[in-house]
Amino acid sequence: xxxxxxxxxxxxxxxxxxxxxxxxxxxxxxxxxxxxxxxxxxxxxxxxxxxxxxxxxxxxxxxxxxxxxxxxxxxxxxxxxxxxxxxxxxxxxxxxxxxxxxxxxxxxxxxxxxxxxxxxxxxxxxxxxxxxx
Amino acid sequence: xxxxxxxxxxxxxxxxxxxxxxxxxxxxxxxxxxxxxxxxxxxxxxxxxxxxxxxxxxxxxxxxxxxxxxxxxxxxxxxxxxxxxxxxxxxxxxxxxxxxxxxxxxxxxxxxxxxxxxxxxxxxxxxxxxxxxxxxx
Numbered sequence: 621x622x623x624x625x626x627x628x629x630x631x632x633x634x635x636x637x638x639x640x641x642x643x644x645x646x647x648x649x650x651x652x653x654x655x656x657x658x659x660x661x662x663x664x665x666x667x668x669x670x671x672x673x674x675x676x677x678x679x680x681x682x683x684x685x686x687x688x689x690x691x692x693x694x695x696x697x698x699x700x701x702x703x704x705x706x707x708x709x710x711x712x713x714x715x716x717x718x719x720x721x722x723x724x725x726x727x728x729x730x731x732x733x734x735x736x737x738x739x740x741x742x743x744x745x746x747x748x749x750x751x752x753x
Numbered sequence: 754x755x756x757x758x759x760x761x762x763x764x765x766x767x768x769x770x771x772x773x774x775x776x777x778x779x780x781x782x783x784x785x786x787x788x789x790x791x792x793x794x795x796x797x798x799x800x801x802x803x804x805x806x807x808x809x810x811x812x813x814x815x816x817x818x819x820x821x822x823x824x825x826x827x828x829x830x831x832x833x834x835x836x837x838x839x840x841x842x843x844x845x846x847x848x849x850x851x852x853x854x855x856x857x858x859x860x861x862x863x864x865x866x867x868x869x870x871x872x873x874x875x876x877x878x879x880x881x882x883x884x885x886x887x888x889x890x
Contacts (some may be wrong), residue, residue: 627888636836653869656774658850665774665850665867667800715790733884734816738873739884747875749868 646710646717646730646737647688648752654682655738655747668746670721686750693719774867776850778821780887782872786815787882800881801859808833819885828854 621736654671658664671682687694693708708719715730717739728739737750786803813833820829820838823845831838843854852874853862862881863874863883874883 651869653871655866655868655873657864657866657875660849681860713790730791731787731789731882733782733787733882734886736785738882738884739878740785747866747868747873749871749873751869 645712645732650686650688650737650750651753652684652686652739653749653751655682655749656682657747666745668741670726670746671748685753772818776845776847776865776867776872777847778865779823780853781818782885783888784817784819785884785886786817787884788815789882799877800883802830802856802861802881802883805857806832808828808835810834818888830856 647739654668656665656667660664667682671684685694685696687696688708688710691707693706695704695706697703706719706721710717710730715732717728717730719726726746728746729740729742731738731740735752739746739748739750741747782827784806786800796890803815803817808814808817810833814868816833817832818829818831818838821843822828826842826844827840828843829838829840841856843852843856850865850867851861851862852865855861861876861881864877866873866875870887872885874881875886876882
């Protein structure tokens with residue numbers, strides 16, 4: 621009986637940690653602003669592939685939406701119509717976000733800056749600024 | 754022929770369309786220090802500038818103010834809730850979108866990254882990220 625109760629408590633703890641690690645501070649709705657970094661070799665600002673796909677063509681803003689809901693990451697367009705869905709993993713302890721985009725693994729360091737988050741890709745090539753919607 | 758001439762005239766009038774987005778630093782900015790987790794030991798890193806400017810007010814613990822005077826090429830650092838500030842010279846490399854200054858013996862070279870209406874300052878060794886939000890009066 622005691623053994624069963626212990627297993628039950630351990631399972632609860634494990635599940636709680638898992639669920640927490642998935643949502644944490646990253647959960648919810650964000651406006652993502654693409655970080656445009658100047659690259660001297662191209663004499664232009666670098667625009668990442670994700671930003672290029674999701675930017676708002678009408679306003680020419682390098683901005684899109686990212687919604688983290690449970691285990692899923694949604695990219696709705698700026699009008700809130702079309703939604704693209706990916707599964708993601710967020711490590712709350714290490715502050716690392718991982719998701720597959722067009723079959724390619726994306727890993728981001730998540731840096732807290734005030735109320736906002738700065739996402740820096742593993743190879744430093746992509747920087748996104750996330751502000752609460 | 755006529756078309757290419759029109760294109761040349763158009764590009765002459767709007768040269769910015771070809772070049773990188775311009776940076777406008779003039780004025781006051783609220784700086785939010787990027788606190789980064791170090792993967793090896795999961796400790797939290799904040800950069801030395803943030804340690805120097807740390808406010809006594811808990812609400813603004815990781816925030817301070819930078820005021821740029823682009824004509825005098827000076828930048829003033831002041832703490833939230835503080836009465837005075839430190840003014841130092843800085844160099845803005847406009848085309849390279851970089852800035853450099855020396856604060857209390859520490860040399861800093863930052864890349865200025867445009868993100869919407871804000872800027873992110875990325876230190877050259879990627880040890881420090883500062884988020885700049887314009888203070889509108």
